[in-house]
Structures are given as structure tokens and as C-alpha cells.
Amino acid sequence: MTTETKEISQEWLEIQKTVKRDFLKHVSKKEMARIAQVFDLKVQGFSKKRLVSAPPPMLKQAITKFMDSLTDLRIFFRGFTGPFIEDMEEYEFSELILQASLQESMTDTQKMMIVAVLFPERYEDNRKRMIENLENGEDVYTGLQEFSLEEILKGHAQKHETTLPSLIGSFLEKHTDMEDLPEELDLVTFFEKEYEEDHDTQALQIISEYDLNNEDYSSEELYPLYKLALHELITLAERTITKADGERQEALHEKASAERKASRYYKRRDDLLRQLKEKEQDRQAREEDQREERLELQRQNESLERELDKVRQEYQEATKKQKMAEVDVFSDEDDFLFITNDLAERYQSFIPEKKLLTYNTDRSFSEQFKFIPENKLIFIDTNALSSKSQLEVRKYLQQKPYSYKFVSGSPQSVFRKIIFYLEGDATYEAIN
Missing domain, CATH: 3.40.250 (Oxidized Rhodanese; domain 1)
Known part of the structure; x- marks a missing residue:
């Protein structure tokens, strides 16, 4: 790798504009949104949390303006390729290509920019091939370097040498209730008996690409492959268990939600039944009150009829007495x-x-x-x-x-x- 100094190297100055143009042409919307968040760039109408929803032209405009304000774009691209660049800046070119190829989470644009920053002179030589790979939908490093099986396995071993023990320990600690786990793990036996061939993994890709046969390679030579397979299977198992647990939690959530809905339904039903019962009781009470009122009115009417009969009788008697008491004062002669x-x-x-x-x-x-x-x-x-x-x-x-x-x-x-x-x-x- 070329030695980096605080001075801007001639090699970088010669390709900086080209790298910038290549970057802006191939960077994805997701990457642009992340860059805008990391560098706190302002996009009109969008808060920092909502930058993922900003239109690509607006994101690219903000990023271009920011890049134009920088004299040395290596600072920008180091931020864009971090943390990969920190682990790889001591690699030789071929080792960089190998290790970057093994990083599943590294984007093609990041792979291009890490070559530009760490090996500017090699970037210019391989730029055309990398762009063709991108346009053809292939891995950006395809055809840049050929690796032997030993180099690939060594690369995988180097990649996982520090993470595999902790990955196994974490997995066993989290899933102590799993049955049939061996006290000690024989990688060769595990690979031969447990590794299923229906997984799209790097280990199987290596086996397919190099047509591996146990008779041609010793267990010691294939040991890195076993470790890669174990790493991938544990990762796959963790992902599968996490997915299953998520589905179980979702099912439990849906069940709890259904129970809450049912509870609300039954409560609503009970409330309606209670209201209906109260209304029926009110209706019966009103009917009873109306019946009592009718009876009372009937009693009053009967009482009034009796009083009226009494008054009629008294009137008839009074009229009779009046007629009996009447004296004809005027005679027919009184004309x-x-x-x-x-x-x-x-x-x-x-x-x-x-x-x-x-x-x-x-x-x-x-x-x-x-x-x-x-x-x-x-x-x-x-x-x-x-x-x-x-x-x-x-x-x-x-x-x-x-x-x-x-x-x-x-x-x-x-x-x-x-x-x-x-x-x-x-x-x-x-x-x-």
C-alpha cells in the first residue's frame, strides 16, 4: 500500500475528481441518506430522522455541495468506508481485495472507494473493470484478482478467528435449553453429519467452485472450511431462531390482541345486555305506573260518576220541589x-x-x-x-x-x- 502522509499525494490529486464523479454516479439512495445523517447535512423539508424519505436528487445535491467544500476528499471517503478501512489499511492490495470480498455487509460503492483511498494508483488501473462489473450486476471485484483455495480459506479463517469463539459461546449461553447439544464439538464430524446442502452459504460456494474431495485434502487443510461452515450455521441458526421467536412473539401478540378484542366484545355485550335489562325493567316499571294511573283514573271517574249521579238526583229533586213551590203569578189575562x-x-x-x-x-x-x-x-x-x-x-x-x-x-x-x-x-x- 502507498504510504499516507498529511500531504495530499500526487496520485490522489490526479484521480480525486474522477473518484468523486464515479461515487456520485453509483452511490445508492440508502447510502446517500446515511451519509447525510453521519455528516449532518441539511436537506430542505426533511429532518435528520426523515432523510431516508428525501428524494435522491435532493440528497445528491446536498452531498455534492458538501464534497465541493472539501479540499481533500479522502477525509470524506474514510468516513464513508468506516469502519472497514480501519481494519484494512495495512493490507496489501491482493489481501484488501480478498478481505473486502468476504465482507457481506460492505456495499459495492464502499469497495470501490476503499481501493481509491488506499490504492489510488491501482484504482485508475482497475476503474473500468469495476464499473463494468457494477453495470453488469456482478461483484465489483470480479476479475481483479485470482485467489487459490488456500488463500480463500486463510482469508475466512482470519476473518472469523476472533469472532467464532465468542459467537459459539454467546449462542450456547442464549440457548442452553436446546436439546442434543454435544459437550465438545468435533468440527470434522459436525461438518460431515450436520451441514445441510440446501443453504446458500460461502462454504458451499467454495465446495462447488473448487470441487472439493476429502481424499484430495486433509482435515487440517479443510479445517478453516469447517470453521467457516460452523460460523455460517451458527449465524443461520441464530437468525432462524430469532425469526421463529419473532413469529412466536408476533403470534402471542396477535393472540393477546385477539383476547383483548374478545374481552372488549364481551364487555360491550354485557353492557348491552345490562342496558337492555335496565330498559326492560324501566318499561315494566312504566307499564306498572301506567296501570296504576289507569286504575286511579278509573277510580276517580267512578267516583265522579257517583257524585254526578248524586248531583243529578239532587237537581231533579230540587227541580221537583221548585215546580211544587212555583206560584203562577201571571195569568193569561196579563197581556x-x-x-x-x-x-x-x-x-x-x-x-x-x-x-x-x-x-x-x-x-x-x-x-x-x-x-x-x-x-x-x-x-x-x-x-x-x-x-x-x-x-x-x-x-x-x-x-x-x-x-x-x-x-x-x-x-x-x-x-x-x-x-x-x-x-x-x-x-x-x-x-x-
Whole structure:
């Protein structure tokens, strides 16, 4: 690898613009969103948490502006390729290609940029091939370096030498309740008996690519392959168990959610039944109250009927007594008529019905009483007669040869006045 100094190397200056152009052309939206978050770049209308939703052109514009502000873009690309670059900057080119190829989480753009930063002179030589690989959907390093089986296995061994023991220990600690786990693990036996060939793993890819046969290689030579297989299987098992546990937790959550819904349903049903029961009780209570009210009204009606019968009987008895007590004061020879516009019933007890006439003031007096013989004596009740009507009556009677008198007062008073006049009491001449 070229020695890095604080000075900008000539090799880097010659390719910096090209690397920048290549980067901006091939960087993914997900990578751009992550860069914007890491470098705290501002994208109008999007908070830091929402940068993943920002349109690619806006993200690329913000990143380009930020890159234009930097003199040495190696600082930027080191941030973009971290933490891989920290573990690989001491590698030779071929070792870098091998170890970067083994990193499943490393993107193609990161693989390109790590070559540009650590080996600028090699970047220019391999740039065209890497871009073709990207455009053809192949691994960016395809065709850059050929590796022997020993080098590939050594690379895998180096990659997992520090992580495999802790991975096994963590797995066994987390899953102590699993059955049939051996106290000691023989990698050769494990690989031959347990490793299934239906997994898309690097170990199987190596076996397929190099047509491995146990007769051609010793167990010691294949030991790194066994360790790789074990590492991949533990990772696969952990992923499978985690997925199964997630599905179980999701099932438990769905079950709990269904139970909560059922509980709410039953509670709602119980509430509705309780409300229906209360309404039925209220209805029955209202019906009972209405029945009691009907009975009470019936009792009151019966009581009123009895009282009414009693009043009718008393009235009939009173009427009978009245008739028995009545004295015919006026005889048929008393040739007079009594005209009133009041209730005729007020005078029926004193004046015979055939001598009692009723005057309707809405019609003319002359029209109503033109049938009266001229020799009749006429008494006119003025209690309810207006002055205008009195003048109209007086004017009509004066034009005829009638004898008439205006009388007023209570029925008894009117009765006495008529008697006094008929008897010729001269002291009552003033009634006219």
C-alpha cells in the first residue's frame, strides 16, 4: 500500500475528481441518506430522522455541495468506508481485495472507494473493470484478482478467528435449553453429519467452485472450511431462531390482541345486555305506573260518576220541589211580553215561557218583532242592552202604537217592577 502522509499525494490529486464523479454516479439512495445523517447535512423539508424519505436528487445535491467544500476528499471517503478501512489499511492490495470480498455487509460503492483511498494508483488501473462489473450486476471485484483455495480459506479463517469463539459461546449461553447439544464439538464430524446442502452459504460456494474431495485434502487443510461452515450455521441458526421467536412473539401478540378484542366484545355485550335489562325493567316499571294511573283514573271517574249521579238526583229533586213551590203569578189575562238580549233562563222562574222573547242585537229590532200585536204591553230588559241599541228600540216603538217600558236590575227586581206596573202602582211611573 502507498504510504499516507498529511500531504495530499500526487496520485490522489490526479484521480480525486474522477473518484468523486464515479461515487456520485453509483452511490445508492440508502447510502446517500446515511451519509447525510453521519455528516449532518441539511436537506430542505426533511429532518435528520426523515432523510431516508428525501428524494435522491435532493440528497445528491446536498452531498455534492458538501464534497465541493472539501479540499481533500479522502477525509470524506474514510468516513464513508468506516469502519472497514480501519481494519484494512495495512493490507496489501491482493489481501484488501480478498478481505473486502468476504465482507457481506460492505456495499459495492464502499469497495470501490476503499481501493481509491488506499490504492489510488491501482484504482485508475482497475476503474473500468469495476464499473463494468457494477453495470453488469456482478461483484465489483470480479476479475481483479485470482485467489487459490488456500488463500480463500486463510482469508475466512482470519476473518472469523476472533469472532467464532465468542459467537459459539454467546449462542450456547442464549440457548442452553436446546436439546442434543454435544459437550465438545468435533468440527470434522459436525461438518460431515450436520451441514445441510440446501443453504446458500460461502462454504458451499467454495465446495462447488473448487470441487472439493476429502481424499484430495486433509482435515487440517479443510479445517478453516469447517470453521467457516460452523460460523455460517451458527449465524443461520441464530437468525432462524430469532425469526421463529419473532413469529412466536408476533403470534402471542396477535393472540393477546385477539383476547383483548374478545374481552372488549364481551364487555360491550354485557353492557348491552345490562342496558337492555335496565330498559326492560324501566318499561315494566312504566307499564306498572301506567296501570296504576289507569286504575286511579278509573277510580276517580267512578267516583265522579257517583257524585254526578248524586248531583243529578239532587237537581231533579230540587227541580221537583221548585215546580211544587212555583206560584203562577201571571195569568193569561196579563197581556204583556218581556224582551231580553240576556240569557232567557235567568227569567224563566218568574215569567211564563210564552211571554218571554229573546232579542238578538246583531239584527234589527223591527225585523225580529214586527209580528207583535199593537195592543200588547212590552217590557224591554236593558241590563245587557247598549245605549245605541236602546235608542234604536225606542225609535221603533215610538213609531208604533205600543205601550212599552224599559226595565233593568236583577231578575227579582225586574219581576217586581212588572208586577207593580201591572197593578197600576202610580209610584213606579218613573221606571219609564
